[in-house]
Each structure stands twice: as C-alpha cells, then as structure tokens.
Amino acid sequence: MNSTIGPPSSALRVTNAFKIFGRKPQEALKALKDGKSRKDVAALGTAAVIDASFEVKPGEIFVVMGLSGSGKSTLIRMLNGLLPMTSGSVHVGDTDISKISGKRLRQVRQKSVSMVFQHFALLPHRTVLENAAYALEIQGVDKKKRTAQATKMLETVGLTGWGDKYPGQLSGGMQQRVGLARALCSETDILLMDEAFSALDPLIRRDMQEQLASLQADLGKTIIFITHDLNEAMFLGDRIAVMRDGEIVQIGTPDEILTNPANEYVASFVRDVDRTRVLTAGSVMENPRAVVSINGGARAALLTMREQQTSGSFVIDRNRNFRGIVTDREVMALIDRGDSDLTEILTRADDAVSSETALNDLFGRSVESNTPLPVVDEKGRLVGAVARATLLAALGNVPSTTDAIQIVEPGQSAGNNDGSQQPAIFAPDPSGEKGGLL
Amino acid sequence: MANDLFRIPVGKWAESGLDWVIENLGAFFDGVKAFFSQFYAGLDWVLTTPPFWAVIVVLAALAFWLKGWKLALGSTIGFLVIYGMNQWENAMHTLALVLVASMVAVIISVPLGIAAAKSSAVSRVVKPVMDFLQTMPAFVYLIPALLLLGVGPVPGIVATIIFALAPGARFTELGIRSVDSEVVEAGQAFGASPMRILRQIQIPLAMPTIMAGINQIIMLSLSMVVIAGMVGGGGLGGAVYAALTGLNTPLGVESGLSVVILAIFLDRVTASLSKVKQHSAA
Numbered sequence: 001m002n003s004t005i006g007p008p009s010s011a012l013r014v015t016n017a018f019k020i021f022g023r024k025p026q027e028a029l030k031a032l033k034d035g036k037s038r039k040d041v042a043a044l045g046t047a048a049v050i051d052a053s054f055e056v057k058p059g060e061i062f063v064v065m066g067l068s069g070s071g072k073s074t075l076i077r078m079l080n081g082l083l084p085m086t087s088g089s090v091h092v093g094d095t096d097i098s099k100i101s102g103k104r105l106r107q108v109r110q111k112s113v114s115m116v117f118q119h120f121a122l123l124p125h126r127t128v129l130e131n132a133a134y135a136l137e138i139q140g141v142d143k144k145k146r147t148a149q150a151t152k153m154l155e156t157v158g159l160t161g162w163g164d165k166y167p168g169q170l171s172g173g174m175q176q177r178v179g180l181a182r183a184l185c186s187e188t189d190i191l192l193m194d195e196a197f198s199a200l201d202p203l204i205r206r207d208m209q210e211q212l213a214s215l216q217a218d219l220g221k222t223i224i225f226i227t228h229d230l231n232e233a234m235f236l237g238d239r240i241a242v243m244r245d246g247e248i249v250q251i252g253t254p255d256e257i258l259t260n261p262a263n264e265y266v267a268s269f270v271r272d273v274d275r276t277r278v279l280t281a282g283s284v285m286e287n288p289r290a291v292v293s294i295n296g297g298a299r300a301a302l303l304t305m306r307e308q309q310t311s312g313s314f315v316i317d318r319n320r321n322f323r324g325i326v327t328d329r330e331v332m333a334l335i336d337r338g339d340s341d342l343t344e345i346l347t348r349a350d351d352a353v354s355s356e357t358a359l360n361d362l363f364g365r366s367v368e369s370n371t372p373l374p375v376v377d378e379k380g381r382l383v384g385a386v387a388r389a390t391l392l393a394a395l396g397n398v399p400s401t402t403d404a405i406q407i408v409e410p411g412q413s414a415g416n417n418d419g420s421q422q423p424a425i426f427a428p429d430p431s432g433e434k435g436g437l438l
Numbered sequence: 439m440a441n442d443l444f445r446i447p448v449g450k451w452a453e454s455g456l457d458w459v460i461e462n463l464g465a466f467f468d469g470v471k472a473f474f475s476q477f478y479a480g481l482d483w484v485l486t487t488p489p490f491w492a493v494i495v496v497l498a499a500l501a502f503w504l505k506g507w508k509l510a511l512g513s514t515i516g517f518l519v520i521y522g523m524n525q526w527e528n529a530m531h532t533l534a535l536v537l538v539a540s541m542v543a544v545i546i547s548v549p550l551g552i553a554a555a556k557s558s559a560v561s562r563v564v565k566p567v568m569d570f571l572q573t574m575p576a577f578v579y580l581i582p583a584l585l586l587l588g589v590g591p592v593p594g595i596v597a598t599i600i601f602a603l604a605p606g607a608r609f610t611e612l613g614i615r616s617v618d619s620e621v622v623e624a625g626q627a628f629g630a631s632p633m634r635i636l637r638q639i640q641i642p643l644a645m646p647t648i649m650a651g652i653n654q655i656i657m658l659s660l661s662m663v664v665i666a667g668m669v670g671g672g673g674l675g676g677a678v679y680a681a682l683t684g685l686n687t688p689l690g691v692e693s694g695l696s697v698v699i700l701a702i703f704l705d706r707v708t709a710s711l712s713k714v715k716q717h718s719a720a
Binding site: 077080082106107108109110113114115117118119121122123124125134135138139182186192 | 618620621623624625626627628629630631634638639642643
C-alpha cells in the first residue's frame with residue numbers, strides 16, 4: 001500500500017483517472033470534481049470511473065474487484081488506452097499513455113502491456129499456434145522465431161500438441177490457456193486480465209487460478225486482474241482494490257480487506273468469503289504459552305505445564321527450532337524413572353505447520369491433535385500456536401489478534417490459559433534470546 | 439392529367455440535368471462504354487468459343503470443388519437441358535453479363551460497406567442512397583443508361599450494377615459491425631494498426647456475411663440482366679423479350695427455364711462460398 005513515490009518503483013501508476021461516457025463528459029467531470037455524486041451528474045453522462053488512483057508494483061498481482069457496473073472493465077481498458085480517459089493519467093513505466101495515441105500507443109501495447117479477455121477473443125480462423133504467435137506477428141517477428149516462441153508458451157500453459165487445432169475445437173479452459181499463451185508470448189512486463197476466468201466452469205477456474213499463481217511466481221509478471229469473484233480476488237491478489245459505482249473504496253491486502261473492511265459495503269462484500277482460503281496460520285496464530293527448552297530437563301518442563309495449567313508443552317532447542325511436544329504424563333513417567341532427557345519422550349516432531357499454510361489445511365490436523373498446532377517460520381523456528389478455538393474464532397471473524405479466546409475445555413486440550421504471565425513470552429519476531437522456559 | 443393546384447417539375451429537372459451530363463461528360467461515358475464493352479466481349483468470348491461440353495465440364499468442376507458431387511451432377515444435367523433447348527449461346531451471353539456486372543458491383547459496394555462500418559458519418563450517407571437505388575423501379579435506370587450509352591449490352595450492365603449495389607454494401611457493413619468486439623479489442627490490445635485489424639480480423643470474420651451479400655448481388659444481377667434484354671442486352675433477356683413481343687410460347691418457356699437453371703446454379707455456387715473456410719466453431 002505504501003509504495004514509494006516515483007516512476008521506477010511502480011510498474012503502473014494511475015493518478016486521478018476519470019472516465020465519463022455521454023454527451024457532456026467535461027461538464028460532468030467538473031461537477032464530479034466539485035463534489036457532486038455519480039447520481040447528480042447522470043443527466044450529463046455516465047461516470048464509469050471516478051477519481052481512481054493506485055500504483056502497481058513490479059511483480060505484483062493487483063486485483064480490481066467489484067460487481068458488474070462498478071466500472072472495473074472500463075478501468076482496465078484505460079490502462080492500455082483502449083478507452084481514452086476523460087481526465088487523469090496512467091503511467092506505464094515512464095510513459096504517460098493518456099498523452100499519446102496512434103503509433104506510439106500501439107508501441108506501448110506491443111512492448112509493455114498485453115491483455116487476456118473474458119471470452120478469450122481468439123481468432124477463430126487461425127490455428128492455436130497462430131493465435132499464440134499473434135502478438136509477435138504484429139511486432140514483426142519473423143515466422144520461424146515466433147513459431148518457436150509460441151510453441152514454447154503453449155507448452156508453458158500445458159497445451160503441447162494442440163497447436164494445429166482451431167480454437168473452436170478446444171474447451172473453454174483450453175481456449176483461455178491459448179489467450180494466456182498469446183499474452184505471455186508478447187513478453188510484456190504487464191498483463192491485464194479482464195475477468196479472465198469468469199466464463200469458465202468452477203473447477204477449471206480453480207485450476208487456472210492455481211496455474212496463473214504458479215506462472216506468476218516463475219515469470220514475475222505484473223498482473224492486473226479484474227474479477228467480480230471475491231474468492232478469486234482473495235486467492236490471487238497480493239493487493240485488492242474494491243470498486244463500487246466507479247469509485248475505488250478500499251485498497252489493501254486480502255487480509256486487511258477481510259479483517260479490517262473500510263466501510264459497510266466492503267464488509268457486506270467480504271461476509272461470504274471463504275476465509276479459510278485467505279487467512280493463513282501466520283495471520284491467526286497466537287503466542288505459544290507452554291514452551292520448554294530441550295535442555296531444560298523434565299522437572300522444568302513439568303513446572304512450566306503446571307504454571308500454564310496445561311497437559312502438554314512445545315519443546316524447542318537453543319535456536320528456537322521446534323523439536324516436538326511432550327505431555328505431562330510422560331514427563332512424570334520420565335521423572336519416576338529418574339531420567340531427565342526430554343528427547344526420549346518427544347512426540348509429533350513433524351506436526352509443525354508453516355505460517356503460510358491456509359486455515360483450510362489446518363482443520364484436519366487440528367482435530368487429530370489434542371494440543372494447539374505449532375506454527376513455524378521458514379527456518380523451522382517456533383513462532384506461534386493455533387488452538388482449535390483460535391481456528392473457529394477466525395472463521396467467525398472474531399478479532400483473532402490476542403487473548404480473548406479462553407474457551408478451551410480444561411484437561412482436553414493444552415490451550416493457552418489465562419494471562420497470568422505476560423503474553424509475549426515468545427515474540428514472533430526473530431529477535432534472539434535463549435530458549436528458556438517462559 | 440394536369441395538376442391544377444401545383445406541379446413540381448422534378449422530371450423536367452432530371453431531364454435537363456441529364457442533358458447537361460450528356461453534353462459535358464460525353465467523353466467520360468464514351469470511356470465507360472468502351473471499358474464495359476471490352477470487358478463483356480472478352481468474357482463472352484471465353485464462354486462461347488470453346489465447345490459447349492468443355493464449358494459444362496469446367497462449370498461442373500467448379501460446382502464439385504465448392505459444394506460436392508451432387509451440385510456438380512445437377513449443374514451438368516441443367517446445362518445439358520439448356521443446350522438441348524437451344525439456349526446455350528444466349529445463356530453464355532447472360533452469364534457473361536452477370537459476371538461483369540457482379541464483379542464491378544462487388545468492387546464498388548464492398549469497400550463502400552467497409553467505409554460505412556468504420557464511420558457512422560459515411561453510414562448515414564450511404565444508407566439512404568442504397569435505399570434509393572434499391573427501391574427505384576429497375577426500368578427507370580434504363581432510360582439514362584440508354585441516353586448516355588446507347589443501345590447494346592453496356593447500358594444493361596451499368597443499370598444492373600446500380601441496381602445490385604445495395605445488398606453488397608449493406609451486408610458488408612452489417613458483417614463488419616457484428617464482428618465480436620472483444621476480438622477486435624484483442625487486435626488493438628496487442629498493438630495492431632486499424633488496417634491490420636481490418637485485414638486480419640474484421641474482414642475474415644465478416645466473410646460469411648459478405649459472401650451472402652455477394653450472393654445477393656449475383657441474384658439481383660441476373661434478374662436485372664433479363665430486364666436489360668429490352669435495351670438490346672442480348673442473351674436470355676433478349677430471347678425472353680422477343681418471346682413476349684411475338685407472343686412466342688415455346689421460346690418464352692425455353693428461355694425462361696434457362697434463366698431458372700442458371701439462377702439456381704449461381705445461387706448454390708455462391709452460397710457455398712460463404713460456408714467455405716469455417717472451422718467447426720460449433
């Protein structure tokens with residue numbers, strides 16, 4: 001959100017863009033700038049996009065989401081000059097495309113911005129290969145080279161061997177892969193996708209979303225994705241702009257939009273989102289309470305569990321790496337045997353989940369486990385815990401930040417307990433400290 | 439007959455206009471006449487010089503290539519019937535007239551249709567003109583054509599062209615305007631120039647509709663060419679006209695039947711053109 005100012009840091013920058021259709025766009029523009037609403041100027045023209053400003057960072061998937069009629073399709077067509085804007089500017093790199101036209105605009109489209117369309121927009125009289133190579137053909141690349149490039153891109157999108165077919169012989173999902181290959185072939189840094197998956201069946205759509213996400217990870221394109229599907233927006237978007245009646249009402253990460261909607265409209269929108277796909281373990285986890293060091297020995301572990309009133313505890317080593325879980329019963333047995341080395345009774349060392357894991361994937365494990373799920377960072381260090389109650393609270397959009405959730409049945413699960421200790425025993429930030437017990 | 443209240447002398451104006459044209463643009467129309475008579479004579483020579491069976495073989499081959507063996511067989515039988523009715527020469531004259539008129543009409547009307555599709559201003563002008571040309575009784579065209587170009591096949595050809603222009607322009611405009619706008623946008627979005635979009639996207643996708651328009655041009659030409667027989671156009675039209683004036687039933691039936699056979703052949707062949715090159719988009 002707080003991208004720095006200046007052309008080099010943004011792949012695309014939109015500043016105070018307006019688009020008004022109708023007979024008197026300039027008058028309507030003036031009225032809008034004077035604070036009149038969209039309804040007020042309806043007689044002068046249809047204000048499709050009102051004062052849109054945002055920046056898209058290189059390599060980002062920026063999703064514009066809104067219902068039909070919210071102006072998102074108009075907005076995306078202003079980004080490559082398919083629709084001239086009434087007022088404002090769009091910078092692609094350093095070029096202000098609101099100020100150029102004709103040949104120079106076509107050059108920007110060839111070199112910098114390509115597009116994928118809702119209904120694929122393939123040329124039905126050309127083969128799949130020729131379609132994929134179309135952008136290169138316009139750029140004047142010779143046939144041999146563009147055929148090689150298009151063949152490679154068809155391979156990338158999983159259409160090897162379909163090059164000789166015609167679009168009409170392909171299913172919708174496959175046709176959109178051709179559309180994607182065509183756009184990728186032009187090797188532009190920016191990819192505009194106008195409801196690219198909306199015309200596809202749900203299962204295929206899901207498939208394409210995953211493929212797009214992985215393609216983007218490989219190729220590092222800057223993608224501006226238009227959709228009316230909030231789940232799609234949440235799944236794909238690094239950041240999301242929510243549009244309503246021509247205005248952008250909120251820009252933020254999926255998490256921010258979900259947990260902190262800017263207004264009632266956005267809130268009502270996100271009400272039916274599938275939170276489990278958006279929220280990650282990292283975003284709902286809490287500080288682990290019962291943590292013992294593997295070097296601390298059995299008696300220290302028992303003390304910790306008693307103080308926390310739990311029947312189990314996470315075990316970490318000196319580097320805060322998660323090593324496993326011990327339970328009170330086994331620690332007792334260990335002490336009875338006159339032993340003290342916790343390594344002997346460690347269990348479920350593989351149970352840790354990554355902080356990137358979607359909540360969706362936590363339910364199964366949470367049910368099977370009678371302790372909170374340990375959450376680790378990419379280095380394997382314990383950074384948090386997700387109790388069953390935390391998981392349920394996150395679904396209900398109860399603020400999942402801290403405490404407040406002491407609904408663990410005593411004895412059943414070693415959840416976090418009352419806050420007699422200061423909560424940040426184990427702050428999630430990797431500032432070093434020794435792995436002592438709380 | 440005479441009007442007491444008021445009389446607008448539109449006819450007189452038209453006549454004096456025409457007089458002016460004859461006086462000042464005579465040289466131009468001499469050129470037009472020379473061009474069309476050469477064109478017609480050349481095509482006519484090609485169709486009438488070889489033995490009839492050779493022409494039939496060529497036409498049947500064309501039918502086979504465009505549609506299949508059924509149409510090839512049907513047209514062979516049809517042309518043999520024409521020959522058997524002793525109308526072969528006339529039919530070939532008429533075919534030559536139709537082809538000349540249609541070609542010129544296509545060359546004029548298709549670009550006109552494209553211009554109308556591209557610009558609403560052009561469209562607003564072209565539409566009423568086309569309405570005028572198509573609804574004016576066909577005979578009326580023959581008067582200025584006769585005055586300007588004299589008797590013979592040429593006035594018939596020119597009147598035919600004017601009469602047949604409208605569907606070509608209309609269908610072309612319709613075809614290009616109804617090309618999926620998203621596909622046109624795709625061309626724009628990848629940086630294609632307007633000419634390139636026209637050539638590679640709009641015209642190919644509008645082709646079936648444009649071909650339907652060309653089919654209409656040819657059918658209108660055939661009907662007009664028969665009328666043009668009255669001004670010495672020759673061919674089947676001349677035979678029909680002669681049969682009418684002489685109340686000659688046998689000639690009337692035979693020449694009329696030949697027109698029908700020719701019409702069916704031309705229609706089936708050109709209709710199949712509009713279906714060629716479509717890839718199982720269904």
